[in-house]
Amino acid sequence: MGSGHSHSSSTGHSEPTTQAVAARRRANRILAAVLIPLTLLTLAGMALLWPSGSKEGITLANPYSAAPGVxxxxxxxxxxxxxxxxxxxxxxxxxxxxxxxxxxxxxxxxxxxxxxxxxxxxxxxxxxxxxxxxxxxxxxxxxxxxxxxxxxxxxxxxxxxxxxxxxxxxxxxxPIVLLALLYAAVVIAVARWRGLRALIGLVGAYFVLASFMLPGLVEGKPPLLLALVGATVIMIGVLYFAHGFSARTSTALLGTIFGLAITALLAAWATDAANLAGVGSHDAATLVNTSANISISGVILCGLIISGLGVLNDVTITQSSAVWELYELAPGSSARKLFTSAMRIGRDHIASTVYTIAFAYAGAALPILIIVMLYDRPLADALTSAELSEEVIRTLVGSIGLVLAIPVTTLIAVLVVKATGIKTAEPASDGLRAGDSSVDPDDVGDTGTLAAAAASSRSTHQTYENSDTPASRRGRRADRG
The missing domain is CATH 2.40.50 (OB fold (Dihydrolipoamide Acetyltransferase, E2P))
Incomplete structure (x- = not known):
């Protein structure tokens, strides 16, 4: 009899109810109603801005071209x-x-x-x-x-x-090939199939950068639109390819796009207000003399947007996952409590990510920092100089975008997860249904095993409690004591 109860519990709790499926579909339809038109608009913009590939009017001497006989x-x-x-x-x-x-x-x-x-x-x-x-x-x-x-x-x-x-x-x-192979092996060993998909998505992102964004800048396409369209295409492809099509991923994508829009607007304002002309860079001076179509300010603007993509993607997908995990642990939590709990995680993530961005840019600009230090200039003058102002603004713009993306992503995730989770009289059943709405395909086997183990444990406990033998009564008295 205990065996039959265990089987019934396992089967009943591993399948979502009709209400849960209907709620999940409604939430997915709402997300699709927002993301599908946005994706189509992005692809249309990409088609309109796609560069011709022509290099007419570009005069750039190749330093690796040799004279006859050399x-x-x-x-x-x-x-x-x-x-x-x-x-x-x-x-x-x-x-x-x-x-x-x-x-x-x-x-x-x-x-x-x-x-x-x-x-x-x-x-x-x-x-x-x-x-x-x-x-x-x-x-x-x-x-x-x-x-x-x-x-x-x-x-x-x-x-x-x-x-x-x-x-x-x-x-x-x-050495570069060895490091690349080691990196790929570590990512795949730890993240398994999802890690492999992330690596393939990274290759696709660099394809968009090299075939769409860079040639577009060379041909003088609008840099703000070029960066927004290209970055959105990269994020759509990378997120869905690496994490799969789910409400959790769609939530993270909405938060990412919001953060991307904020970053783009701030970058456009800061590039003009701070007069970022790139005059302190030898590479920028080379590009100025290469073609009249290339705008150094536009290149800097595009760089400000692209530089924050990785960290922005990191915080939004992590925050979305945190909301789902918190809900699975406490499916009876109110939306307000769930949002507050998730934001505690988000605040810790904000603090660590701000350090990540600042130190990453400081490390890249280390030679410039040393030179500026040797000049013995006042700190305010050094930070606002042509050599460092671009790095400072890149840090500030990227940090503002990702900080604002965290509460927005959290709010969207709470609304979606509350819409897809149906509370019932049994908390255990409710929690499993909430978890089922966001099950990772990679972990289906583990989830089924845990559900069966939980059901078996409940069945054993009920059999133990319902038994009326003297030994069982003594055991219960001992447990309660």
């Missing part, structure tokens, strides 16, 4: 020596500043040379290492480097003042 080669360093710069000229001819190098050699200037075995085969060549690289990082045997081969350059035999092989850069393919 090649970029790679090789492995065998040994490193420091000797007079004049000795390096014996390795081969060059094209240009021979007199200057000769004059430095007469003054006893030392240079760093790396005897490098070419990857394409042949005898080791003597590559001169840039002074800044030799001083800051240095080179050592075993390093893979890329170097400029001037030995076959046109007219090279006429000049004997410079080395024929000049260091260009390190070859970093192997």
């Amino acid at each position: 090649t970029f080669d790679t090789g492995k360093i065998q040994s490193v020596v420091v000797e007079s710069c004049m000795q390096g000229s014996a390795a081969g001819p060059s094209s240009g500043s021979g007199d200057q190098q000769q004059g430095q050699g007469q003054q006893g200037t030392d240079c760093t040379f790396a005897f490098t075995e070419p990857d394409r085969g042949g005898s080791p060549v003597k590559v001169v290492i840039n002074p800044d690289v030799a001083k800051s990082h240095g080179v050592k045997p075993g390093d893979q480097i890329r170097y400029l081969n001037l030995s076959q350059a046109a007219g090279a035999s006429a000049s004997q003042g410079s080395p024929a092989y000049i260091f260009v850069d390190f070859v970093r393919t192997l």
